Amino acid sequence: MENLDLFDDLPASPRSPQKELKAAQQNQQQSSAASCLVAQSYRHFGQAQAMLEAIQPIDYYLADKVVFCQRQQVPLNNISPAEFDLLFHTVVLLSEQLRCGHTCIYLSDYAQTTCWQSASWQKNNQDELAAKPGYTFPTMAIWQQVLQRLQLDLPALSTEQESLEADSHGSQERAQEKSQERSPDKSQISSPVNSQSSEAVKPQNGQLIVLEQQRVYLRRYWQFEVELAQALQQKRQLSFAIDLAKAQAILQALFPQSTQVIDWQQVAVANALNKGVAVICGGPGTGKTTTVVRLLAALISLQTADLKIAMAAPTGKAAQRLSESIINAKGKLSQVDPAIVSQIPEQAQTLHRLLGIRQQPHLVKYDQQRQLDCDLVLLDEASMVDLPLMVRLFRALPTHCRVIMLGDADQLPSVAAGSVLADIAPLPHQGYSQANASYIAQLTGSSVSGVANACDYLSQLKFSHRFKGDEGVGLLAKAVINGNVKDACALLASQRQDIYSSQTLDDQQLAHLVRTYLKPVFNADNVQTAFNALSQFRLLAAVRQGEQGVEQLNHKVESQLRRQGLIKRLAGYADNLYAGKPVMITENSYGLNLFNGDIGLLWLNQGKLMVAFEQADGIRWLSLARLPAYETVYAMTIHKTQGSEFTHVALVLPDKDSKVLSRELLYTGITRAKQTVQIYANDQVWHNSVTRKVERSSGLRDRLCLTENME
Numbered sequence: 001m002e003n004l005d006l007f008d009d010l011p012a013s014p015r016s017p018q019k020e021l022k023a024a025q026q027n028q029q030q031s032s033a034a035s036c037l038v039a040q041s042y043r044h045f046g047q048a049q050a051m052l053e054a055i056q057p058i059d060y061y062l063a064d065k066v067v068f069c070q071r072q073q074v075p076l077n078n079i080s081p082a083e084f085d086l087l088f089h090t091v092v093l094l095s096e097q098l099r100c101g102h103t104c105i106y107l108s109d110y111a112q113t114t115c116w117q118s119a120s121w122q123k124n125n126q127d128e129l130a131a132k133p134g135y136t137f138p139t140m141a142i143w144q145q146v147l148q149r150l151q152l153d154l155p156a157l158s159t160e161q162e163s164l165e166a167d168s169h170g171s172q173e174r175a176q177e178k179s180q181e182r183s184p185d186k187s188q189i190s191s192p193v194n195s196q197s198s199e200a201v202k203p204q205n206g207q208l209i210v211l212e213q214q215r216v217y218l219r220r221y222w223q224f225e226v227e228l229a230q231a232l233q234q235k236r237q238l239s240f241a242i243d244l245a246k247a248q249a250i251l252q253a254l255f256p257q258s259t260q261v262i263d264w265q266q267v268a269v270a271n272a273l274n275k276g277v278a279v280i281c282g283g284p285g286t287g288k289t290t291t292v293v294r295l296l297a298a299l300i301s302l303q304t305a306d307l308k309i310a311m312a313a314p315t316g317k318a319a320q321r322l323s324e325s326i327i328n329a330k331g332k333l334s335q336v337d338p339a340i341v342s343q344i345p346e347q348a349q350t351l352h353r354l355l356g357i358r359q360q361p362h363l364v365k366y367d368q369q370r371q372l373d374c375d376l377v378l379l380d381e382a383s384m385v386d387l388p389l390m391v392r393l394f395r396a397l398p399t400h401c402r403v404i405m406l407g408d409a410d411q412l413p414s415v416a417a418g419s420v421l422a423d424i425a426p427l428p429h430q431g432y433s434q435a436n437a438s439y440i441a442q443l444t445g446s447s448v449s450g451v452a453n454a455c456d457y458l459s460q461l462k463f464s465h466r467f468k469g470d471e472g473v474g475l476l477a478k479a480v481i482n483g484n485v486k487d488a489c490a491l492l493a494s495q496r497q498d499i500y501s502s503q504t505l506d507d508q509q510l511a512h513l514v515r516t517y518l519k520p521v522f523n524a525d526n527v528q529t530a531f532n533a534l535s536q537f538r539l540l541a542a543v544r545q546g547e548q549g550v551e552q553l554n555h556k557v558e559s560q561l562r563r564q565g566l567i568k569r570l571a572g573y574a575d576n577l578y579a580g581k582p583v584m585i586t587e588n589s590y591g592l593n594l595f596n597g598d599i600g601l602l603w604l605n606q607g608k609l610m611v612a613f614e615q616a617d618g619i620r621w622l623s624l625a626r627l628p629a630y631e632t633v634y635a636m637t638i639h640k641t642q643g644s645e646f647t648h649v650a651l652v653l654p655d656k657d658s659k660v661l662s663r664e665l666l667y668t669g670i671t672r673a674k675q676t677v678q679i680y681a682n683d684q685v686w687h688n689s690v691t692r693k694v695e696r697s698s699g700l701r702d703r704l705c706l707t708e709n710m711e
């Protein structure tokens with residue numbers, strides 16, 4: 001990609017690349033003291049790499065392209081090269097942050113901050129060729145002005161003059177400003193669902209970057225946010241008339257044991273009955289599935305016509321678990337007419353399958369042109385759904401279709417960009433509006449107080465029926481997610497039966513884990529018994545690479561299994577193909593109905609080594625030759641275990657701290673365990689991980705606060 005005219009002002013000298021680089025570094029160092037905006041251009045990726053620590057090719061090429069396109073859009077006379085350089089570095093930052101899951105960047109987070117500077121530069125080893133000076137972003141006021149001059153702000157939204165003035169007060173106010181500006185200040189936000197502004201930033205306008213207040217987006221992600229906020233708003237405006245007397249009777253039948261104390265499961269059912277969108281949040285075992293099954297029973301009872309219900313989850317495993325939990329919860333609905341219970345569906349599918357998403361995400365069968373034929377969509381494990389996928393779901397919903405989302409907003413956010421559940425379900429739940437509280441009281445007799453900053457579509461379940469009292473897993477999960485380092489450390493040191501901890505996982509400990517939990521898989525008489533044994537235990541890792549990463553752990557387990565004589569060599573098969581080996585599919589195969597994350601077991605079937613998969617109607621066998629891409633799965637990443645549970649879990653953290661370690665990651669790992677958890681982590685890493693909180697930059701919550709305000 002040639003874009004050399006951007007660099008016209010650089011001297012065209014015959015100096016060596018090293019000298020040229022050194023001169024550029026010195027130039028940057030000198031001018032940064034004198035001026036707010038530094039001209040720092042690069043002729044090619046290698047040059048950017050020499051100045052910016054850890055820049056990725058994709059970031060460079062995207063930024064280069066955006067600058068190139070922007071130069072075609074705006075009159076150039078007033079725009080200096082340094083201003084285009086600022087745009088370039090803004091896009092590099094956006095691209096990098098998108099990879100980390102942020103939908104946008106907040107200018108206040110980076111104003112007057114030097115990014116991509118190497119440690120050796122910081123240590124004043126500036127003569128070293130490897131030292132990289134990085135790039136210093138200007139004050140927020142200058143940054144906003146430049147982006148506006150480049151015509152990247154929303155045409156309908158003028159930036160507040162006050163924020164520009166406030167910025168000139170210097171660094172002391174900046175910290176205060178930062179926290180204020182990042183909080184959802186409704187008075188400052190212009191209408192996010194303003195169709196004029198969303199119309200104004202269409203692809204055909206050529207605007208690739210969007211500045212909105214002090215948030216900067218790639219246009220695509222700005223549009224996703226606006227679209228989701230609009231879709232949620234449309235669902236929030238749906239109101240279903242219900243027969244109140246009938247609904248009261250149904251709720252009484254469904255919750256016969258409700259006492260004076262508020263039964264929040266009953267409140268959640270009542271709350272969702274008349275709404276177009278309902279979100280039911282809660283930690284492990286708080287009864288989300290139990291509640292939603294009762295909600296479905298109530299809705300079916302109240303409905304005069306058939307209710308077409310679709311159930312989905314983000315992964316195959318989560319969909320399978322949802323089906324199992326629904327079947328289990330239906331079995332406990334003895335107080336409900338069997339004819340109603342039989343109408344509650346049992347088969348959940350992946351969200352991709354529901355929407356008919358093929359290999360490339362843009363090939364979607366159901367969208368706004370061709371919508372799903374259903375009246376209600378139930379989405380489980382909503383925390384795993386990223387912003388683009390959530391938008392695709394809402395596009396496919398007919399106007400009258402209800403959405404019910406279940407999830408645990410404390411878990412890790414989606415792998416890809418967004419923190420949709422945490423944004424749309426801010427916890428702790430502040431309460432209901434006066435009108436909604438009256439409606440709930442009428443249906444349930446529970447006096448739920450009305451509050452000003454209400455979120456009516458949200459219900460939060462807090463009481464865990466799995467960890468009712470002093471179960472170690474529940475206590476540890478709570479301490480971790482609250483960032484309570486003292487309790488989290490004390491619990492590890494407490495030597496309880498249900499929590500074991502050690503600074504490292506050594507060979508002896510691994511041998512013990514293998515003997516206790518994996519030997520029963522290899523000694524099983526049949527594949528179903530082997531699957532049952534496999535579901536008892538999983539080794540979870542925070543990372544893939546390194547000594548404590550998934551790959552090494554799988555390798556070490558296999559060596560240990562061989563040492564213990566559990567792996568039997570099979571004539572005619574390679575060494576790494578043996579009965580008892582668990583595998584995880586790593587790609588979606590629609591033809592075979594196998595999805596990323598599905599787990600199978602290599603096992604002998606009539607003398608032939610095949611792969612078995614557990615399905616609702618029994619074991620499915622597949623020949624090895626037909627198996628899609630897979631990996632061994634004695635150990636797996638915490639990310640991949642979302643939506644799964646095991647009786648016992650061993651959690652292994654790396655021996656050095658890393659940005660990926662957070663309390664949400666630990667919480668997600670710990671809550672995969674139903675009975676016992678073993679933590680292998682040194683004190684420092686454990687302490688840092690419990691302290692670190694995942695915060696994703698997004699504007700969705702602000703948009704929703706504003707639309708809530710407009711109701």
Ligand SMILES: Nc1ncnc2c1ncn2[C@@H]1O[C@H](COP(=O)(O)OP(=O)(O)OP(=O)(O)O)[C@@H](O)[C@H]1O
Binds near residue numbers: 265283287289
């Ligand atoms: N109100 C209740 N009274 C007694 N037991 C309950 C109640 N609600 C749920 N349970 C039981 O608690 C267990 C967990 O319930 P459920 O599966 O509905 O929770 P969940 O929040 O969906 O769990 P998970 O986090 O595993 O998805 C089940 O055994 C269920 O029968």
